[in-house]
Amino acid sequence: MSGGPVGVAVVGAGVISGQYLRNLTAFPDVRVLGVADLDEARAAEVAERHGVPVSGGLDAVLALPEVEIVVNLTVPAAHAAVALACLRAGKHVYGEKPLALDAEEAAKVLAMAADLGLRVGNAPDTFLGAGIQSALRALRSGLVGEPFAVRAATQNLGPESWHPSPEFFYQPGGGPLFDLGPYYLTTLTALLGPAARVSATTRRARAERVVGSGPKAGTVFPVDVPTHVEALIDFTGGAGAAATFSFDSPVDKRLIEIVGTEGALSLPDPNTFEGPLLARGLHDTDWRELPVEGTVAGRGIGVLDLARSIRAGVPHRASGELALHVLEIMTAVTASGERGEFRRVRSAPPVPEPLPPDWDPYAATLA
Incomplete structure (x- = not known):
């Protein structure tokens, strides 16, 4: 073609x-x-x-x-x-x-x-949405200096309250790490470069869950994966992240905060495509909102x-190479949780180039 x-x-x-x-x-x-x-x-x-x-x-x-x-x-x-x-x-x-x-x-x-x-x-x-791409451009501009520390979290009580067939979320390939982790880990890799090593603790709060909606409501099903993960991630560029992935928390939280030598960025929820994007300097008393540039799509x-x-x-x-790297991070986190040791991540994919701010998904560009 x-x-x-x-x-x-x-x-x-x-x-x-x-x-x-x-x-x-x-x-x-x-x-x-x-x-x-x-x-x-x-x-x-x-x-x-x-x-x-x-x-x-x-x-x-x-x-x-x-x-x-x-x-x-x-x-x-x-x-x-x-x-x-x-x-x-x-x-x-x-x-x-x-x-x-x-x-x-x-x-x-x-x-x-x-x-x-x-x-x-x-x-x-x-991570190609206007919110994260604007964060990437802000980071590359030197707005907060050299990034060195990250705090990330995605936590809730799990998808069984709204999904009519949630069983696969609690089978291998699921759980909060494999279901929600890719949004956070892909974003962090795109912003900070590849991960080098990880350590983690993992827990499973309940051995069974109950479908909460749809025709299967009330059905009990087994939980075969960890449902609460605490991970430490070292990136090759020098930054380190502390990340929580949980289906066991009554506190619904989604955040990524990047601390640099000259300030900090608070990113949008990486499971969305929009803002808000916030920044603060070393001596600021509050966050200020940054412009989010780019067409919002899904x-x-x-x-x-x-x-x-x-x-x-x-x-x-x-790319598949980026996805493989994120998968290696997640499998290393899982192995670390099982064995109680740091695990190295071998792959190092190229960091994706930012989208130009005027990239428009609704424009016809292919003749």
Whole structure:
């Protein structure tokens, strides 16, 4: 395909697909051509709702020659297998997080893509939102000097109160670290560079949980992963972070604060695409709000950046290499919690280039 909008198919018609499809169908540089799911009736319903012409199983959308990128929104346990199937079919892949359940699986995906001359992109793309990108530009401008310390936290009582099928959040590939951690760890890597080593403590408050809404309400299910994680992360650039990831806290908290030699930044929730972005100097008594520059969009801008980058022949930002690094951080945190020791993180992906402030997802740029 040499020009024009990039053909896209979505695999996995669950809850998150609605957010992706609302945005992808509004971006003129991509065309959504198919929706696939194990439940083909659900795929047909979702496709019709969003005006997508083809639905069915995975093979049905992989057979569409106009599809160049497959957006993999399956459950975490299926991410690697579906990605490999798409690559074998000659398609670029953009997946939901995590890239795979472990680094070995993820490395196989990246190796196959490299062998076939294809690309792998991966969520989260929230770090490409106007809020975090504005924070990145502020940090690079030297506004707060040299960053040296970070405090990060995402904590709540877990998703079972609102999600109709929350069991997968408490299976391998889930938990607060693997579910919410990628937003925080991807953001920190984009701002501070790769992580070098981690240590952690992990806990599981309850062995079982209860579905709180939908047709399964009242159903008891097991918890197979840690639900409270405290991690220390050293970055190669010299900064250190203390991070909390919890599904056990009645105090709902989402924060990233970066302390530098000349001040501090308070970032937006990295699971969103907007502001506010706050700063304070060494002797300020309160935070001041900084301007957030860029068009506000939602999930799917990583797919769009991948599509535009394919056409331009330049690196895309929400890359498989970045996702592999974040996965290695999370698996190292898990191993540290089990063994009580510092764990090294071996990979060191290139830091993604910032988006220009005038990057517009709603502008047609591909002739």
